Amino acid sequence: MKKVIIASLALASLSIVSCSDDDNIDSSVTAPQTYKFERNGSTSVSYSGQTTRIKMGEEFISALMDPTKTEAELDGMFAHVAGNNDFSDATLNSSDKSIRSKTAASRDYFSTNTAEATTLKAKFDTWIAAQVSEVFPNWNTLASEGVAGQIQEAGGGSTRYVSAKGLEYNQAINKGLIGALMVDQMLNNYLSTSVLDEVSNIADNNSDVLAVDKNYTTMEHKWDEAFGYLYGTDDAENPQYGADSFLSKYVARVENDADFAGISKEIYDAFKLGRAAIVAKNYDVRNEQADIIRNAVSKIIAIRVVYYLQQAKASLATDKAAAFHDLSEGFGFIQSLRFTRNTSTNTTHLPSAEIEGFLTTLMANNGFWDVTTNTLDDISTRIANVYGFTVAEAAN
Amino acid sequence: MIKRYIALLTVLIVAFSCSSSDNGPSGNTDNFDRSTLLANIADNMAKPVFADLKAKLEDLKAKFDSFNTTPNTLTFSEVKTSWYEAYKVWQYAAIFEIGKAEELQFVNHFNIYPVTVADVDNNIATGTYDLNSTNFHDAQGFPALDYLFFGVAATEADIVAKYTTDANAANYRKYVYDVIAKMTDIATQISDDWNGSYRNDFVSNSGNTATSALNKFVNDFIFNYEKRLRANKFGIPVGNFSTTPLPEKVEAFYAKQYSRDLALESLSAVNGVFSGRAYGGTTSGASFQTYLNSLDKFNLATSITNQFESARTQINSLSPNLYEQINTNNQQALMAYDELQKAVVLLKVDMLQAFNISVDFVDADGD
Numbered sequence: 001m002k003k004v005i006i007a008s009l010a011l012a013s014l015s016i017v018s019c020s021d022d023d024n025i026d027s028s029v030t031a032p033q034t035y036k037f038e039r040n041g042s043t044s045v046s047y048s049g050q051t052t053r054i055k056m057g058e059e060f061i062s063a064l065m066d067p068t069k070t071e072a073e074l075d076g077m078f079a080h081v082a083g084n085n086d087f088s089d090a091t092l093n094s095s096d097k098s099i100r101s102k103t104a105a106s107r108d109y110f111s112t113n114t115a116e117a118t119t120l121k122a123k124f125d126t127w128i129a130a131q132v133s134e135v136f137p138n139w140n141t142l143a144s145e146g147v148a149g150q151i152q153e154a155g156g157g158s159t160r161y162v163s164a165k166g167l168e169y170n171q172a173i174n175k176g177l178i179g180a181l182m183v184d185q186m187l188n189n190y191l192s193t194s195v196l197d198e199v200s201n202i203a204d205n206n207s208d209v210l211a212v213d214k215n216y217t218t219m220e221h222k223w224d225e226a227f228g229y230l231y232g233t234d235d236a237e238n239p240q241y242g243a244d245s246f247l248s249k250y251v252a253r254v255e256n257d258a259d260f261a262g263i264s265k266e267i268y269d270a271f272k273l274g275r276a277a278i279v280a281k282n283y284d285v286r287n288e289q290a291d292i293i294r295n296a297v298s299k300i301i302a303i304r305v306v307y308y309l310q311q312a313k314a315s316l317a318t319d320k321a322a323a324f325h326d327l328s329e330g331f332g333f334i335q336s337l338r339f340t341r342n343t344s345t346n347t348t349h350l351p352s353a354e355i356e357g358f359l360t361t362l363m364a365n366n367g368f369w370d371v372t373t374n375t376l377d378d379i380s381t382r383i384a385n386v387y388g389f390t391v392a393e394a395a396n
Numbered sequence: 397m398i399k400r401y402i403a404l405l406t407v408l409i410v411a412f413s414c415s416s417s418d419n420g421p422s423g424n425t426d427n428f429d430r431s432t433l434l435a436n437i438a439d440n441m442a443k444p445v446f447a448d449l450k451a452k453l454e455d456l457k458a459k460f461d462s463f464n465t466t467p468n469t470l471t472f473s474e475v476k477t478s479w480y481e482a483y484k485v486w487q488y489a490a491i492f493e494i495g496k497a498e499e500l501q502f503v504n505h506f507n508i509y510p511v512t513v514a515d516v517d518n519n520i521a522t523g524t525y526d527l528n529s530t531n532f533h534d535a536q537g538f539p540a541l542d543y544l545f546f547g548v549a550a551t552e553a554d555i556v557a558k559y560t561t562d563a564n565a566a567n568y569r570k571y572v573y574d575v576i577a578k579m580t581d582i583a584t585q586i587s588d589d590w591n592g593s594y595r596n597d598f599v600s601n602s603g604n605t606a607t608s609a610l611n612k613f614v615n616d617f618i619f620n621y622e623k624r625l626r627a628n629k630f631g632i633p634v635g636n637f638s639t640t641p642l643p644e645k646v647e648a649f650y651a652k653q654y655s656r657d658l659a660l661e662s663l664s665a666v667n668g669v670f671s672g673r674a675y676g677g678t679t680s681g682a683s684f685q686t687y688l689n690s691l692d693k694f695n696l697a698t699s700i701t702n703q704f705e706s707a708r709t710q711i712n713s714l715s716p717n718l719y720e721q722i723n724t725n726n727q728q729a730l731m732a733y734d735e736l737q738k739a740v741v742l743l744k745v746d747m748l749q750a751f752n753i754s755v756d757f758v759d760a761d762g763d
Contacts, residue, residue, distance in 0.1 A: 114730045
């Protein structure tokens with residue numbers, strides 16, 4: 001009798017295993033050599049909207065360093081309206097895209113959380129306003145504790161333009177947008193089943209129903225739009241990274257850290273295989289690739305936070321300007337943590353309040369002028385632990 | 397004994413292997429009689445709603461008659477009260493954009509806001525206008541009356557004077573009459589149609605194709621929720637579709653104190669239709685809720701009603717004057733929007749999937 005029961009239990013466990021084991025279907029999808037997909041002899045890949053936003057971002061962050069700009073001009077670049085002459089590039093001016101409308105605007109994180117989304121967008125508005133009202137008028141003032149102005153790095157290095165607390169608002173905006181625009185749209189919008197599978201996308205993709213007047217299915221296009229936020233200014237079939245000042249640049253930086261070498265290929269391969277999986281109508285493989293991208297891109301943001309805080313620690317005593325520059329970049333990347341995605345919980349790795357807490361701590365009292373190395377280590381350690389790497393790995 | 401163990405273990409095995417069937421058909425076949433649901437909608441909701449809307453508009457005309465006979469602030473306040481009562485009924489009627497209402501594009505004649513004041517002023521000044529013209533959809537209906545009764549002059553006495561001593565008083569009076577008459581005419585035609593042949597057309601069209609009555613109506617229902625309640629009453633004025641909040645785009649902007657309660661009325665209407673409650677009554681019949689329950693989707697039905705309740709609680713925490721609320725504490729108003737938005741996915745994705753009905757409209761928010 002016992003034998004029968006044991007045999008039955010063995011059978012039962014076998015069938016449990018076979019139920020949950022669908023990993024072997026992965027082999028049915030083969031990724032192409034590069035991110036090149038065609039239908040009827042012409043490309044089915046399109047992400048021009050992402051390229052446009054990245055280009056708008058480039059002009060915008062350059063303008064943030066031009067003290068002749070008015071707040072209205074900068075606001076116009078951030079929240080472009082089609083037809084307004086906000087940019088030097090005419091094609092950007094005629095575009096109906098806007099950076100601000102896609103800032104903290106993903107389906108998964110913000111469609112039912114507009115209260116926080118509005119607060120986050122308003123932060124960028126506030127930083128723009130502060131750059132114009134605090135930093136621009138003091139462009140030629142020497143910055144000191146409590147005084148906004150310029151401060152030069154040691155040894156005749158670069159001049160940085162900082163707030164009274166030592167923060168470069170342009171860096172907060174640039175690095176903050178990597179999370180709020182690129183990472184959020186990629187991980188929490190276009191790679192999400194809530195967007196990929198909405199309305200009739202699955203049925204249409206299954207029967208090769210193309211979007212009106214397009215050479216792609218809507219699902220293919222959504223995936224491409226995620227791809228475009230990293231590769232939008234790069235060569236999609238032979239990416240070089242560092243192609244723009246946003247996510248592309250920092251994937252390159254992390255790739256160049258020997259501790260994380262291979263991470264750019266991991267992301268690229270997942271994009272390729274996921275796109276091939278959509279063509280093969282294999283949505284399990286697609287979703288697995290989405291999670292690979294989410295994990296890697298989230299980690300890149302966290303690695304950059306720790307990197308900058310540790311860099312700043314080294315120069316804090318001897319070279320304030322260099323330290324403030326690193327801290328300002330770190331500050332922006334901390335803001336970007338709000339948009340990373342933990343694939344086990346499908347939310348941020350750290351609660352919003354804790355991320356806000358880091359920013360508040362860094363800006364407390366006189367901000368970077370009196371931040372301590374202990375504070376920088378505490379934040380670094382916490383983030384490294386949560387995102388699964390060591391401070392030492394990220395620091396160099 | 398052994399056999400019983402084996403039987404038990406076999407059940408376990410089956411139970412385990414079944415856990416992977418979530419993606420497949422649920423096994424609950426759809427035996428729900430859609431025509432009973434359609435009949436409940438037609439007989440206990442649409443018919444009485446449009447009858448009431450017509451009656452309220454007739455009352456509004458009567459009150460405006462009285463005011464013109466005896467113009468004073470007392471008779472004028474009765475006009476305004478009557479307007480508000482009719483406006484509340486509209487919140488319910490707006491869900492039924494089907495049949496004659498769809499054909500006549502009734503929303504365009506009842507509730508396009510914000511009103512374009514320049515058009516209203518100009519129409520009154522010239523005395524020549526065609527309320528059927530698309531130019532004037534935003535110069536009629538409840539929003540035009542909101543302006544004419546509450547915002548056309550600074551004080552109540554000055555507003556009353558527009559209809560009495562103003563050089564153009566006759567034109568002011570005529571415009572109000574024309575706007576009321578347009579709405580009354582449309583409400584009457586819709587009501588007559590429901591009481592005529594349309595009722596049976598609606599109820600007997602119980603199949604599941606894109607043009608079947610339930611497919612169209614449930615889409616209308618969700619569109620009303622997503623666009624008229626969520627977006628128009630909250631999303632647009634709180635700034636979710638713009639760079640900055642646009643508080644002047646609240647409903648009933650000139651009357652000021654009704655914008656929140658009109659939204660609550662709209663939410664009650666949505667909840668009433670969802671749960672099959674007879675209009676103005678307490679009895680309930682076949683509904684989206686009972687349909688979901690028949691498909692064993694009890695949890696979804698409960699989630700939806702709970703979410704409506706959360707939205708109600710959040711909206712109730714706002715100032716009655718949403719314009720003021722947005723200007724003083726927009727975060728609170730954004731939270732109301734968020735609670736409303738949470739039900740959109742439940743209705744538009746989960747409920748429609750359960751009914752095996754496709755969405756016939758899409759948000760245009762892509763790249």
